[in-house]
Amino acid sequence: MWRLLSRFYKNGYIQNEAVMIFLFFCLQAAVQVLSEGTPPLPQDVQVDGGQLTWTPGSEDADLTYRVEYLSSDQEEWTAVPGCEEIPSHSCSIAASIAATAEHDCVMLRVQVQRAGLRSTAVRACSTHGDSCSPRFSLTPGPGSLTVHLSRNNSLARRYADYAKHRICFGKEGEPLRFCRDAAASESLSELEAGQRYCVQVQHILWDEPFGPAGCSQCETVRASDYLKQAAIIAGVVVAVGLVVLVPVVAYLLIFQLRKVKQLLRPPCEISLFLEPGLKAQIPILSNTEDHYDRISSISPPSSPDSA
Incomplete structure (x- = not known):
């Protein structure tokens, strides 16, 4: 606001600084009165x-x-x-x-x-249903809410199918912006499990609201039966697994630790740094003796003189 007044002052729209300051305080007071004067809702x-x-x-x-x-x-x-x-x-x-x-x-x-x-x-x-306001009750289901309504009222008997109910619903604390028209009981499906929903019902006559709406009622939507069963089965499986697995592991660690270590020991391999694809061949030495001629006697060589 002060920047806007300054711009007017620079452009020549306001020629006096005192006037600009006076307008600034007047605008501030007006904003404060409007913000503080708005009465709170009942x-x-x-x-x-x-x-x-x-x-x-x-x-x-x-x-x-x-x-x-x-x-x-x-x-x-x-x-x-x-x-x-x-x-x-x-x-x-x-x-x-x-x-x-x-x-x-x-x-x-x-x-x-x-x-x-x-x-x-x-x-x-x-607060209480009467001839002008519908009586209704809620039954939570798996991912749904059933709104129980009755056609046994003076409006339905007098106007037949021209008289219906307008059901508005939404999450608790939020506006009830989702509405649908129904002649009798209606099921609200595809709701978030575990979330609390509120419902308000009003008579409508020729598609127009008629009489005060019944005060909203709230219920918590239950989780799906399938999800509940799956969670229960998973919990049972985990519990049984722990009951069986813990004693087995304890027995192996206490009494069979050496065998477990042997089973877990990796095989020993000797690498000879050979080329890929070649197999190492280690020569095997034979214990077989060499063949030779047996010498029976040794005589000195004859000289030429003696011959």
Whole structure:
């Protein structure tokens, strides 16, 4: 921000340094007010019968709350009479909505207000299923979750196949951005084993949301039965192998160490540094005596005189 003001000053847009400093502090104050003034969102906004309750996101005393509703024949959200700017964390909506809404099933939301600023609206969920909110339960399976739903409700009996359920799910702590529509119970497959998933279900009528959604429920997805069996078999094999192998190795090292060393000793080879492919030939000396003539007698040679 300071660099931007400096650029304007150098280009001649701002001629006075005092004006530039004043604008800088004004912008800083505006940013600080906007960042600090944004009210925190309410938490756990739930409706039970005709009572709407929520948990404040902050304990600040200057926060007020505005409750709004939307029925199926409305296009815009309308403030609930008597719950427009209240400091409390609950609102009785039964009498107020009955007098103004044509239908009993309405969606509700809560906004936080502070110093003229409003937070994002948070929609309410129903803690207990009723004619406006679906009852459902979860059963974890190997890599899946089964959402148990019932077609035995007033909405399905009245509108038949035009009334369905919208199932939204996702990992715990993340937005429930994966949704699908189903008439009855539905199985959510290809989920990550060991991960905790949350599911929220809402009635839909003619492909439009109808009434408050049931509050989300969370379950941990189990690992595949095949993986469990493989892990168990591998563990048993390793345990049996250790039970058998350890005594055998101990026996060989204690009682048969010399034989083991002899078996492990490499063969001795004498290299004569010959050319590759030639075999060394060592001559073998024979003990056989040489042949010779036996001498029986030796006489001196005769001289010429005696002859």
